[in-house]
Amino acid sequence: MTTPPKLTDRLALTRNRGRADAMFLQAAAADDVQERLQEVNRTFTTPAVVTGFPATWAEWMPSAKVVEDTETLDLEEGAHDLVVHALSLHWADDPIGQLVQCRRALRPDGLFIATLFSGQTLHEMRSVLAEAEVTQTGGLSPRVLPMAEVRDLGGILQRAGFALPVADILPLTVTYDTPIHLMRDLRAMGESNAMAARQKTPTRRTIFAQAMERYVDAYAMEDGRIPATFEITTLTGWAPSESQPKPLRPGSATTRLSDALGTVETPLDRSED
Template sequence: MTAAPTPRLTDTTALARNRARARDEALFLHRAAAEDMQDRLLLVKRSFTSPALVTPFPALWEAVAPGATLAAPEEVLALEPGAHDLVIHAMALHWAADPVGQLIQSRRALRPDGLFMSCLFGGQTLAELRATLAQAEAEVTGGLSPRVAPMGEIRDLGALLQRAGFALPVADSLTLTASYETPLHLMRDLRAMGEGNALDARLRRPTRRAVFTRAAEIYAEHFAGPDGRITATFEILFLLGWAPDESQPKPLRPGSASTRLADALNTFEMPLKE
Protein backbone atom coordinates (compact mmCIF):
# COMPACT_ATOMS: atom_id res chain seq x y z
CA MET A 1 0.00 0.00 0.00
CA THR A 2 1.56 3.30 -1.11
CA ALA A 3 1.22 6.33 1.16
CA ALA A 4 -0.25 9.46 -0.39
CA PRO A 5 2.33 12.19 -1.04
CA THR A 6 2.41 15.05 1.46
CA PRO A 7 0.64 18.13 0.00
CA ARG A 8 2.98 21.00 -0.80
CA LEU A 9 2.20 24.48 0.46
CA THR A 10 4.33 26.40 -2.04
CA ASP A 11 5.03 25.95 -5.72
CA THR A 12 8.73 26.80 -5.47
CA THR A 13 9.06 27.29 -9.24
CA ALA A 14 6.24 29.84 -9.24
CA LEU A 15 7.66 31.54 -6.15
CA ALA A 16 11.11 31.90 -7.76
CA ARG A 17 9.48 33.27 -10.91
CA ASN A 18 7.44 35.79 -8.91
CA ARG A 19 10.51 37.00 -7.02
CA ALA A 20 12.54 37.30 -10.21
CA ARG A 21 9.87 39.63 -11.61
CA ALA A 22 9.84 41.89 -8.52
CA ARG A 23 10.65 45.55 -9.11
CA ASP A 24 12.90 47.44 -6.72
CA GLU A 25 10.58 50.45 -6.51
CA ALA A 26 7.73 48.22 -5.26
CA LEU A 27 9.67 46.81 -2.28
CA PHE A 28 8.63 49.56 0.13
CA LEU A 29 7.53 47.04 2.76
CA HIS A 30 10.97 45.41 2.68
CA ARG A 31 12.54 48.84 3.18
CA ALA A 32 10.28 49.57 6.15
CA ALA A 33 11.14 46.19 7.67
CA ALA A 34 14.86 46.69 7.04
CA GLU A 35 14.84 50.10 8.75
CA ASP A 36 13.04 48.63 11.73
CA MET A 37 15.49 45.72 11.86
CA GLN A 38 18.44 48.12 11.87
CA ASP A 39 16.89 50.00 14.81
CA ARG A 40 16.48 46.74 16.71
CA LEU A 41 20.09 45.74 16.08
CA LEU A 42 21.25 49.08 17.50
CA LEU A 43 19.52 48.17 20.76
CA VAL A 44 21.64 45.02 21.05
CA LYS A 45 24.84 46.15 22.73
CA ARG A 46 27.08 43.82 20.77
CA SER A 47 29.28 43.87 17.69
CA PHE A 48 28.76 41.06 15.18
CA THR A 49 31.73 39.88 13.16
CA SER A 50 30.26 36.92 11.23
CA PRO A 51 26.69 37.72 10.21
CA ALA A 52 24.58 35.70 7.76
CA LEU A 53 21.62 36.97 5.77
CA VAL A 54 18.82 34.78 4.41
CA THR A 55 16.67 36.72 1.96
CA PRO A 56 15.34 36.65 -1.61
CA PHE A 57 16.42 40.29 -2.09
CA PRO A 58 20.03 40.57 -0.87
CA ALA A 59 20.78 43.89 -2.59
CA LEU A 60 18.11 45.59 -0.49
CA TRP A 61 19.01 43.92 2.82
CA GLU A 62 22.83 43.97 2.70
CA ALA A 63 22.94 47.37 4.42
CA VAL A 64 21.42 45.81 7.55
CA ALA A 65 24.34 43.38 7.93
CA PRO A 66 27.29 44.60 5.84
CA GLY A 67 29.64 41.85 4.71
CA ALA A 68 27.18 39.11 5.67
CA THR A 69 27.26 35.64 4.18
CA LEU A 70 24.28 35.51 1.80
CA ALA A 71 21.95 32.54 1.57
CA ALA A 72 18.81 32.06 -0.51
CA PRO A 73 15.67 31.06 1.45
CA GLU A 74 15.66 27.53 0.06
CA GLU A 75 14.52 24.36 1.80
CA VAL A 76 18.14 23.64 2.79
CA LEU A 77 19.97 26.80 3.82
CA ALA A 78 23.53 27.16 2.57
CA LEU A 79 24.90 28.05 6.01
CA GLU A 80 27.78 26.34 7.77
CA PRO A 81 26.93 25.03 11.26
CA GLY A 82 28.31 27.15 14.08
CA ALA A 83 29.88 29.69 11.73
CA HIS A 84 27.91 32.84 12.57
CA ASP A 85 27.20 35.11 15.51
CA LEU A 86 24.16 36.67 13.81
CA VAL A 87 21.60 35.20 11.41
CA ILE A 88 18.91 37.43 9.87
CA HIS A 89 16.05 35.69 8.03
CA ALA A 90 14.41 38.52 6.10
CA MET A 91 10.88 38.57 4.64
CA ALA A 92 10.83 34.97 3.42
CA LEU A 93 9.68 32.76 6.28
CA HIS A 94 5.96 33.23 5.45
CA TRP A 95 6.48 31.23 2.22
CA ALA A 96 8.43 28.41 3.89
CA ALA A 97 6.82 24.97 3.66
CA ASP A 98 8.69 24.03 6.86
CA PRO A 99 9.17 27.16 9.00
CA VAL A 100 10.38 25.17 12.01
CA GLY A 101 13.02 23.57 9.79
CA GLN A 102 14.17 27.01 8.69
CA LEU A 103 14.44 28.13 12.32
CA ILE A 104 16.34 25.00 13.34
CA GLN A 105 18.80 25.41 10.48
CA SER A 106 19.30 29.06 11.45
CA ARG A 107 19.97 28.07 15.06
CA ARG A 108 22.49 25.43 14.02
CA ALA A 109 24.32 28.04 11.96
CA LEU A 110 24.84 30.14 15.10
CA ARG A 111 27.66 29.97 17.59
CA PRO A 112 26.65 29.65 21.27
CA ASP A 113 24.99 32.90 22.39
CA GLY A 114 24.57 33.96 18.75
CA LEU A 115 21.55 36.06 17.79
CA PHE A 116 18.75 35.12 15.39
CA MET A 117 16.41 37.79 14.00
CA SER A 118 13.64 37.39 11.47
CA CYS A 119 10.83 39.39 9.93
CA LEU A 120 7.90 38.08 7.91
CA PHE A 121 4.32 38.87 7.02
CA GLY A 122 1.88 38.01 9.82
CA GLY A 123 -1.69 36.78 9.98
CA GLN A 124 -3.40 40.17 9.70
CA THR A 125 -1.71 40.90 6.36
CA LEU A 126 -4.19 41.53 3.53
CA ALA A 127 -7.16 40.71 5.77
CA GLU A 128 -9.36 42.99 3.65
CA LEU A 129 -8.34 41.44 0.34
CA ARG A 130 -8.74 37.89 1.62
CA ALA A 131 -12.23 38.60 2.95
CA THR A 132 -13.48 40.33 -0.18
CA LEU A 133 -12.05 37.76 -2.61
CA ALA A 134 -13.51 34.90 -0.57
CA GLN A 135 -16.96 36.47 -0.47
CA ALA A 136 -16.90 37.43 -4.14
CA GLU A 137 -15.74 34.01 -5.32
CA ALA A 138 -18.32 32.23 -3.16
CA GLU A 139 -21.09 34.42 -4.56
CA VAL A 140 -20.04 34.16 -8.20
CA THR A 141 -18.77 30.57 -8.47
CA GLY A 142 -20.16 28.87 -5.38
CA GLY A 143 -16.68 27.81 -4.23
CA LEU A 144 -13.29 29.01 -2.97
CA SER A 145 -9.73 28.62 -4.25
CA PRO A 146 -6.47 29.34 -2.35
CA ARG A 147 -5.26 32.85 -3.15
CA VAL A 148 -3.22 34.17 -0.19
CA ALA A 149 -0.59 32.16 1.68
CA PRO A 150 -1.56 31.23 5.25
CA MET A 151 0.44 33.41 7.63
CA GLY A 152 1.20 32.75 11.28
CA GLU A 153 -0.08 34.60 14.32
CA ILE A 154 2.41 36.23 16.65
CA ARG A 155 1.80 33.86 19.60
CA ASP A 156 2.23 30.80 17.37
CA LEU A 157 5.50 32.03 15.90
CA GLY A 158 6.87 32.82 19.35
CA ALA A 159 6.18 29.20 20.29
CA LEU A 160 7.98 28.04 17.12
CA LEU A 161 11.14 29.78 18.33
CA GLN A 162 11.01 27.66 21.47
CA ARG A 163 10.37 24.49 19.47
CA ALA A 164 13.42 25.28 17.35
CA GLY A 165 15.60 25.45 20.47
CA PHE A 166 16.12 29.21 20.83
CA ALA A 167 16.62 30.75 24.25
CA LEU A 168 15.01 34.01 25.43
CA PRO A 169 12.53 34.17 22.49
CA VAL A 170 10.75 37.43 21.69
CA ALA A 171 8.06 38.13 19.09
CA ASP A 172 6.37 41.44 18.31
CA SER A 173 4.71 43.12 15.35
CA LEU A 174 4.51 46.24 13.23
CA THR A 175 1.26 47.06 11.40
CA LEU A 176 1.34 49.24 8.30
CA THR A 177 -1.51 50.40 6.07
CA ALA A 178 -1.39 51.48 2.46
CA SER A 179 -4.08 52.99 0.24
CA TYR A 180 -4.82 52.16 -3.38
CA GLU A 181 -7.13 53.45 -6.04
CA THR A 182 -8.75 50.03 -6.52
CA PRO A 183 -8.16 46.39 -5.46
CA LEU A 184 -6.70 45.81 -8.94
CA HIS A 185 -3.97 48.35 -8.20
CA LEU A 186 -3.25 46.55 -4.91
CA MET A 187 -2.93 43.18 -6.68
CA ARG A 188 -0.62 44.70 -9.29
CA ASP A 189 1.55 46.04 -6.46
CA LEU A 190 1.65 42.61 -4.82
CA ARG A 191 2.91 41.08 -8.08
CA ALA A 192 5.53 43.84 -8.32
CA MET A 193 6.68 42.92 -4.78
CA GLY A 194 7.14 39.29 -5.78
CA GLU A 195 4.22 38.35 -3.52
CA GLY A 196 1.84 36.97 -6.16
CA ASN A 197 -0.02 33.72 -5.58
CA ALA A 198 2.52 30.88 -5.48
CA LEU A 199 0.41 28.36 -3.58
CA ASP A 200 0.72 24.87 -4.99
CA ALA A 201 -3.07 24.40 -4.70
CA ARG A 202 -3.89 27.66 -6.48
CA LEU A 203 -6.36 27.82 -9.34
CA ARG A 204 -4.48 26.97 -12.55
CA ARG A 205 -6.91 28.68 -14.92
CA PRO A 206 -7.84 32.38 -15.25
CA THR A 207 -10.29 33.66 -12.66
CA ARG A 208 -13.61 34.87 -14.04
CA ARG A 209 -13.77 38.64 -14.48
CA ALA A 210 -17.03 38.70 -12.53
CA VAL A 211 -15.17 37.57 -9.39
CA PHE A 212 -12.84 40.58 -9.47
CA THR A 213 -15.68 42.96 -10.34
CA ARG A 214 -17.70 41.76 -7.36
CA ALA A 215 -14.61 41.82 -5.10
CA ALA A 216 -13.99 45.45 -6.04
CA GLU A 217 -17.58 46.31 -5.10
CA ILE A 218 -17.32 44.57 -1.72
CA TYR A 219 -13.91 46.13 -1.01
CA ALA A 220 -15.17 49.64 -1.79
CA GLU A 221 -18.26 49.08 0.35
CA HIS A 222 -16.42 47.92 3.47
CA PHE A 223 -12.81 49.18 3.28
CA ALA A 224 -12.81 52.50 1.38
CA GLY A 225 -11.93 55.84 2.94
CA PRO A 226 -13.70 59.19 2.48
CA ASP A 227 -11.62 59.80 -0.66
CA GLY A 228 -12.83 56.55 -2.21
CA ARG A 229 -9.42 54.85 -2.01
CA ILE A 230 -9.28 51.38 -0.48
CA THR A 231 -6.96 50.45 2.39
CA ALA A 232 -4.76 47.38 2.77
CA THR A 233 -3.23 46.13 6.02
CA PHE A 234 0.27 44.63 6.22
CA GLU A 235 1.41 43.08 9.49
CA ILE A 236 5.15 42.48 9.79
CA LEU A 237 6.21 40.14 12.59
CA PHE A 238 9.68 40.32 14.16
CA LEU A 239 11.21 37.29 15.86
CA LEU A 240 14.30 37.24 18.05
CA GLY A 241 16.04 34.38 19.80
CA TRP A 242 19.47 33.37 21.04
CA ALA A 243 21.45 30.20 20.53
CA PRO A 244 21.61 28.63 24.00
CA ASP A 245 24.70 29.30 26.12
CA GLU A 246 25.58 28.79 29.80
CA SER A 247 26.22 32.53 30.20
CA GLN A 248 22.56 33.43 29.57
CA PRO A 249 20.18 34.23 32.46
CA LYS A 250 17.95 31.36 33.53
CA PRO A 251 14.63 31.40 35.43
CA LEU A 252 14.72 30.48 39.10
CA ARG A 253 13.20 27.24 40.30
CA PRO A 254 9.61 27.60 41.61
CA GLY A 255 9.66 28.14 45.37
CA SER A 256 13.31 29.22 45.49
CA ALA A 257 12.62 32.89 46.29
CA SER A 258 14.13 34.12 49.56
CA THR A 259 12.02 37.31 49.84
CA ARG A 260 8.24 37.66 49.99
CA LEU A 261 6.66 39.75 47.21
CA ALA A 262 4.51 41.56 49.79
CA ASP A 263 7.65 42.71 51.62
CA ALA A 264 9.23 43.95 48.40
CA LEU A 265 6.07 45.93 47.57
CA ASN A 266 5.64 47.10 51.18
CA THR A 267 2.04 45.95 51.20
CA PHE A 268 -0.24 43.66 53.21
CA GLU A 269 -0.57 40.04 52.11
CA MET A 270 -4.09 38.68 52.55
CA PRO A 271 -4.08 34.89 53.02
CA LEU A 272 -6.63 32.91 51.02
CA LYS A 273 -9.31 30.95 52.79
CA GLU A 274 -8.80 27.23 52.79
Protein backbone atom coordinates (compact mmCIF):
# COMPACT_ATOMS: atom_id res chain seq x y z
CA MET A 1 0.00 0.00 0.00
CA THR A 2 1.42 3.37 -1.02
CA THR A 3 1.69 6.16 1.52
CA PRO A 4 -0.65 9.07 0.70
CA PRO A 5 1.05 12.37 -0.11
CA LYS A 6 1.56 14.75 2.77
CA LEU A 7 -0.76 17.74 2.85
CA THR A 8 1.16 19.76 5.43
CA ASP A 9 4.78 20.74 5.91
CA ARG A 10 4.80 20.49 9.71
CA LEU A 11 8.07 22.43 10.08
CA ALA A 12 6.64 25.33 8.08
CA LEU A 13 3.36 25.16 10.00
CA THR A 14 5.17 25.23 13.35
CA ARG A 15 7.23 28.21 12.16
CA ASN A 16 4.09 30.04 11.01
CA ARG A 17 2.31 29.38 14.30
CA GLY A 18 5.33 30.49 16.30
CA ARG A 19 5.08 34.04 14.98
CA ALA A 20 1.26 34.26 15.24
CA ASP A 21 -0.21 36.99 17.43
CA ALA A 22 -3.74 37.47 16.03
CA MET A 23 -6.04 35.05 17.84
CA PHE A 24 -9.46 36.55 17.07
CA LEU A 25 -10.70 33.58 15.02
CA GLN A 26 -9.34 31.15 17.61
CA ALA A 27 -11.25 33.21 20.17
CA ALA A 28 -14.43 33.00 18.07
CA ALA A 29 -14.07 29.22 17.96
CA ALA A 30 -13.47 29.09 21.72
CA ASP A 31 -16.59 31.20 22.39
CA ASP A 32 -18.64 28.89 20.16
CA VAL A 33 -17.35 25.81 22.01
CA GLN A 34 -18.18 27.36 25.39
CA GLU A 35 -21.72 28.20 24.25
CA ARG A 36 -22.26 24.62 23.11
CA LEU A 37 -20.99 23.25 26.39
CA GLN A 38 -23.41 25.47 28.30
CA GLU A 39 -26.27 23.94 26.30
CA VAL A 40 -25.25 20.41 27.32
CA ASN A 41 -26.80 19.38 30.62
CA ARG A 42 -23.60 17.88 31.98
CA THR A 43 -20.54 18.79 34.03
CA PHE A 44 -17.26 17.70 32.44
CA THR A 45 -14.52 16.87 34.91
CA THR A 46 -11.67 15.62 32.68
CA PRO A 47 -11.61 17.70 29.49
CA ALA A 48 -8.83 17.71 26.90
CA VAL A 49 -8.03 20.15 24.09
CA VAL A 50 -6.10 19.38 20.89
CA THR A 51 -4.71 22.57 19.35
CA GLY A 52 -1.94 24.22 17.39
CA PHE A 53 -1.83 26.98 20.01
CA PRO A 54 -1.50 25.20 23.39
CA ALA A 55 -0.61 28.28 25.46
CA THR A 56 -3.61 30.23 24.16
CA TRP A 57 -6.17 27.47 24.73
CA ALA A 58 -4.68 26.66 28.14
CA GLU A 59 -5.74 30.18 29.19
CA TRP A 60 -9.26 29.74 27.79
CA MET A 61 -9.82 26.23 29.22
CA PRO A 62 -7.54 26.10 32.29
CA SER A 63 -9.06 22.87 33.64
CA ALA A 64 -8.28 20.92 30.46
CA LYS A 65 -5.31 18.84 29.47
CA VAL A 66 -3.96 20.69 26.41
CA VAL A 67 -1.98 18.80 23.75
CA GLU A 68 -0.54 19.73 20.37
CA ASP A 69 -2.19 18.53 17.16
CA THR A 70 0.66 16.18 16.27
CA GLU A 71 0.14 13.08 14.14
CA THR A 72 0.02 10.93 17.30
CA LEU A 73 -1.95 12.73 19.99
CA ASP A 74 -0.71 12.69 23.58
CA LEU A 75 -4.03 11.42 24.92
CA GLU A 76 -4.55 8.39 27.14
CA GLU A 77 -7.23 5.93 26.08
CA GLY A 78 -10.51 6.34 27.95
CA ALA A 79 -9.18 9.16 30.14
CA HIS A 80 -11.53 12.02 29.23
CA ASP A 81 -15.21 12.86 29.25
CA LEU A 82 -14.72 15.76 26.80
CA VAL A 83 -12.25 16.25 23.94
CA VAL A 84 -12.13 19.48 21.90
CA HIS A 85 -10.14 19.56 18.64
CA ALA A 86 -9.64 23.30 18.38
CA LEU A 87 -9.47 24.93 14.93
CA SER A 88 -6.56 22.88 13.61
CA LEU A 89 -8.09 19.79 11.97
CA HIS A 90 -7.92 21.44 8.52
CA TRP A 91 -4.11 21.04 8.67
CA ALA A 92 -4.21 17.31 9.46
CA ASP A 93 -2.79 14.86 6.91
CA ASP A 94 -5.13 12.21 8.35
CA PRO A 95 -8.24 13.90 9.79
CA ILE A 96 -10.07 10.61 10.32
CA GLY A 97 -7.06 9.30 12.24
CA GLN A 98 -7.19 12.38 14.46
CA LEU A 99 -10.88 11.80 15.15
CA VAL A 100 -10.34 8.10 15.90
CA GLN A 101 -7.64 8.99 18.44
CA CYS A 102 -9.98 11.50 20.07
CA ARG A 103 -12.77 8.92 20.27
CA ARG A 104 -10.45 6.40 21.88
CA ALA A 105 -9.46 9.03 24.46
CA LEU A 106 -13.10 9.42 25.48
CA ARG A 107 -14.97 7.43 28.07
CA PRO A 108 -18.29 5.90 26.97
CA ASP A 109 -20.82 8.67 26.33
CA GLY A 110 -18.04 11.27 26.34
CA LEU A 111 -18.47 14.35 24.12
CA PHE A 112 -16.27 15.31 21.17
CA ILE A 113 -16.26 18.79 19.60
CA ALA A 114 -14.06 19.81 16.67
CA THR A 115 -13.81 23.17 14.94
CA LEU A 116 -12.06 23.71 11.61
CA PHE A 117 -12.00 25.99 8.59
CA SER A 118 -14.02 24.58 5.70
CA GLY A 119 -16.25 25.22 2.70
CA GLN A 120 -16.07 28.76 1.33
CA THR A 121 -13.20 29.90 3.56
CA LEU A 122 -11.05 32.42 1.63
CA HIS A 123 -12.86 31.65 -1.62
CA GLU A 124 -12.23 35.22 -2.78
CA MET A 125 -8.48 34.89 -2.27
CA ARG A 126 -8.39 31.44 -3.86
CA SER A 127 -10.23 32.68 -6.94
CA VAL A 128 -8.14 35.77 -7.69
CA LEU A 129 -4.80 34.05 -7.05
CA ALA A 130 -5.74 31.21 -9.38
CA GLU A 131 -6.87 33.59 -12.11
CA ALA A 132 -3.72 35.69 -11.88
CA GLU A 133 -1.36 32.70 -11.84
CA VAL A 134 -3.04 30.94 -14.77
CA THR A 135 -2.97 34.16 -16.76
CA GLN A 136 0.75 34.73 -16.22
CA THR A 137 2.19 31.20 -16.03
CA GLY A 138 -0.41 28.89 -17.55
CA GLY A 139 -0.47 26.74 -14.40
CA LEU A 140 -1.39 26.61 -10.72
CA SER A 141 0.56 26.01 -7.53
CA PRO A 142 -1.01 25.17 -4.12
CA ARG A 143 -1.52 28.39 -2.17
CA VAL A 144 -4.64 27.92 -0.01
CA LEU A 145 -5.68 24.71 1.73
CA PRO A 146 -8.40 22.65 0.07
CA MET A 147 -11.52 23.10 2.16
CA ALA A 148 -13.84 20.19 2.98
CA GLU A 149 -17.61 20.60 2.66
CA VAL A 150 -19.83 20.21 5.71
CA ARG A 151 -21.68 17.19 4.23
CA ASP A 152 -18.35 15.34 3.89
CA LEU A 153 -17.22 16.33 7.39
CA GLY A 154 -20.37 14.87 8.90
CA GLY A 155 -19.50 11.60 7.20
CA ILE A 156 -16.03 11.37 8.72
CA LEU A 157 -17.54 11.53 12.22
CA GLN A 158 -19.42 8.34 11.43
CA ARG A 159 -16.34 6.73 9.89
CA ALA A 160 -14.41 7.54 13.07
CA GLY A 161 -17.02 5.68 15.14
CA PHE A 162 -18.89 8.54 16.82
CA ALA A 163 -22.55 8.24 17.75
CA LEU A 164 -25.16 10.98 17.21
CA PRO A 165 -22.92 12.95 14.78
CA VAL A 166 -23.78 16.57 13.92
CA ALA A 167 -21.99 19.08 11.67
CA ASP A 168 -22.90 22.75 11.28
CA ILE A 169 -21.34 25.97 10.00
CA LEU A 170 -20.52 29.31 11.60
CA PRO A 171 -20.05 31.78 8.70
CA LEU A 172 -17.91 34.85 9.36
CA THR A 173 -17.03 37.78 7.10
CA VAL A 174 -14.06 39.95 8.01
CA THR A 175 -13.38 43.18 6.11
CA TYR A 176 -10.01 44.77 5.37
CA ASP A 177 -8.71 48.02 3.92
CA THR A 178 -6.86 46.14 1.17
CA PRO A 179 -6.02 42.54 0.18
CA ILE A 180 -2.50 43.15 1.49
CA HIS A 181 -3.95 43.70 4.97
CA LEU A 182 -5.75 40.35 4.67
CA MET A 183 -2.52 38.57 3.75
CA ARG A 184 -0.75 40.17 6.71
CA ASP A 185 -3.57 39.04 8.98
CA LEU A 186 -3.35 35.44 7.72
CA ARG A 187 0.35 35.52 8.57
CA ALA A 188 -0.45 36.93 12.01
CA MET A 189 -2.99 34.11 12.55
CA GLY A 190 -0.41 31.44 11.72
CA GLU A 191 -2.54 30.39 8.73
CA SER A 192 -0.18 31.28 5.86
CA ASN A 193 0.74 28.68 3.28
CA ALA A 194 2.34 25.61 4.90
CA MET A 195 1.28 23.05 2.31
CA ALA A 196 3.88 20.42 1.55
CA ALA A 197 3.38 20.84 -2.22
CA ARG A 198 3.61 24.63 -2.15
CA GLN A 199 5.96 26.43 -4.52
CA LYS A 200 9.31 26.82 -2.76
CA THR A 201 10.66 29.59 -5.01
CA PRO A 202 9.51 33.22 -4.68
CA THR A 203 6.29 34.07 -6.52
CA ARG A 204 6.43 36.74 -9.19
CA ARG A 205 5.43 40.10 -7.80
CA THR A 206 3.29 40.64 -10.88
CA ILE A 207 1.10 37.66 -9.91
CA PHE A 208 0.34 39.15 -6.51
CA ALA A 209 -0.19 42.60 -8.02
CA GLN A 210 -2.67 41.26 -10.54
CA ALA A 211 -4.44 39.15 -7.90
CA MET A 212 -4.83 42.15 -5.58
CA GLU A 213 -6.25 44.22 -8.43
CA ARG A 214 -8.71 41.45 -9.33
CA TYR A 215 -9.73 41.14 -5.67
CA VAL A 216 -10.69 44.81 -5.46
CA ASP A 217 -12.45 44.79 -8.85
CA ALA A 218 -14.52 41.70 -8.06
CA TYR A 219 -15.29 42.04 -4.36
CA ALA A 220 -14.81 45.62 -3.11
CA MET A 221 -17.69 46.88 -0.97
CA GLU A 222 -19.36 50.29 -1.24
CA ASP A 223 -16.99 51.76 1.34
CA GLY A 224 -13.97 50.46 -0.58
CA ARG A 225 -13.06 47.71 1.91
CA ILE A 226 -12.74 44.12 0.77
CA PRO A 227 -14.42 41.12 2.44
CA ALA A 228 -12.80 37.82 3.38
CA THR A 229 -15.04 34.83 4.04
CA PHE A 230 -14.28 32.33 6.79
CA GLU A 231 -16.45 29.30 7.48
CA ILE A 232 -15.88 27.48 10.76
CA THR A 233 -17.48 24.05 10.78
CA THR A 234 -18.21 22.53 14.17
CA LEU A 235 -18.42 18.74 14.49
CA THR A 236 -20.00 17.13 17.52
CA GLY A 237 -20.32 13.47 18.36
CA TRP A 238 -20.43 11.12 21.33
CA ALA A 239 -18.38 8.09 22.23
CA PRO A 240 -20.77 5.13 21.86
CA SER A 241 -22.55 3.99 25.03
CA GLU A 242 -25.37 1.59 25.83
CA SER A 243 -27.18 4.42 27.62
CA GLN A 244 -27.61 6.46 24.43
CA PRO A 245 -30.93 6.52 22.52
CA LYS A 246 -31.12 4.02 19.66
CA PRO A 247 -33.14 4.39 16.44
CA LEU A 248 -36.17 2.11 16.12
CA ARG A 249 -36.08 -0.79 13.69
CA PRO A 250 -37.94 -0.14 10.39
CA GLY A 251 -41.54 -1.36 10.69
CA SER A 252 -41.58 -1.29 14.48
CA ALA A 253 -43.81 1.80 14.84
CA THR A 254 -47.01 1.30 16.87
CA THR A 255 -48.74 4.57 15.90
CA ARG A 256 -49.75 5.74 12.42
CA LEU A 257 -48.31 9.06 11.24
CA SER A 258 -51.80 10.18 10.23
CA ASP A 259 -53.04 9.63 13.80
CA ALA A 260 -50.16 11.67 15.22
CA LEU A 261 -50.87 14.51 12.78
CA GLY A 262 -54.65 14.33 13.15
CA THR A 263 -55.22 13.87 9.41
CA VAL A 264 -57.14 11.38 7.30
CA GLU A 265 -55.03 8.72 5.61
CA THR A 266 -55.88 8.27 1.91
CA PRO A 267 -54.89 4.89 0.40
CA LEU A 268 -52.77 5.04 -2.75
CA ASP A 269 -54.77 4.16 -5.89
CA ARG A 270 -52.85 1.43 -7.71
CA SER A 271 -55.62 0.60 -10.22
CA GLU A 272 -53.63 2.13 -13.07
CA ASP A 273 -50.34 0.36 -12.20
